[in-house]
Amino acid sequence: MARIKNFSNIINNVFVIHDTMFPVYIIRGQKKILVDCSILSKGPRIEEILENILQDDKINTVLLTHSHYDHTGACAYLQATHNFEILASQRTREILQNPKAIEFIDKLNQGFFRILGQDSKTHVTMPENIVTVHEGDKIPVSPSQWLQVYETPGHSRCSLSFLLQPENILFPGDAAGIIEKDRTIKPLFLSSYTQYIASIKKLSGLDAEILALPHNMIIKGRKKIQAFFRRALVEAQKLKDKIFHELQINTDSNAIAEKLLAKEYSFPTVDGPREAQLINLSAMVKSIYFELVKTVE
Ligand SMILES: [Zn+2]
Structure with missing residues (x-):
């Protein structure tokens, strides 16, 4: 049987390690950089x-x-x-230095071992050497290559995006949601709907040539990327409307999350533990409640 190549060169010195759910990206310049770290079982x-x-x-x-x-x-x-240094937002640093948060990250990672049918022999531990970066910072890769830092909250309070220059490759994390393999877009405004919409508009304005998403796929070409961001906005607005409607009947965020998970919302490919999916949905309900419902009561 032919061996399937487990990584590819995207462009110049940028590589992707293939994975059905969690591709990870490597920039091999003077500095060797990895974008995000996937789950423990990988x-x-x-x-x-x-x-x-x-x-x-x-x-x-x-x-x-x-x-x-x-x-x-x-x-x-x-x-x-x-033995790398980690560059992250102030909020990510605080979370990763909190033993309770590490315990929770481990719990969800252990859940993923079970989903993948693997035995877990390891646990998530606290990473070290975390340095904070902020909007406008430049991270040098080589003398003529760097990453520009953008704060893109809304998916989480700690979300950052990175734009590799001069290639214009954007690493947005989950700031614009998840695109599934069937190309449906799952909105993920877990910390703030309003900020999430603003972040998508900000990312769309960067005019990236390659969108290196952390789940499922890479999108190449300005037009396709613009179309993705437009659809991400539409899908977020649609889910907002559904949640808004449910909140008129009942304000129990867990009950609405259960209902949405059962009926309309699932993560067919990024098939995280059910607990994580419910946490995500109920966070989105809360965001709509506090930003759009409670304010007008
Ligand atoms: Zn996320």
Whole structure:
């Protein structure tokens, strides 16, 4: 049987490690950079493929788009070998330095071992050496290549996006939601609907050439990327309307989350633990309640 290549070169010195759910991106400049860290159960595979891509080099820097369990799960695991610094928002740093948050990130990662039918021998531990970056910061890769930092809250309070220059490759994390393999878009305004909409508009204005999404796929070409952002806005507005409607009948966010999960909303490919899906939905209900319902009462 032919071996399927487990990583590709996207453009110049930018690589992607293929994964059905969690592609991870590597920029191999003077600095060797990894964008996000996937889940813990993928750690050993990522490590093995990194060896192929980097040869004798190690990852120097990890950029975290946000603190969620499926972006930070393998962080400390990979750091044990690569000893990298982590660049993240102030809020992500606070979360990753909180033992209770690490426990929770571990719990969801253990859930993923079960979903994948794997035995877990490891646990998520606290990563070290986290340096904060902010809107407008430039992260040098090589003398003529750098990443521009944008604060893009709304998916989470801690969300950052990174734009690789001069190639114009955008790493938005989950700031614009998740696009499934069947191309449906799942909105994810977990911390603030209003900020989420503003962040999508901000990202859309960057005119990226390649959109390196952390789940399922890469979108290439300005027009396709613009279309993706437009649809992401429409889908977010649609879900907002549904939640708004439910909130007129009942303000119990958990009950609405259960109802939405059963009827209209599922994550067929990024098939996280049910608990994580309910947490996400009930967070979106709360955001609509506090931003759009409670204010007019
Ligand atoms: Zn997320």
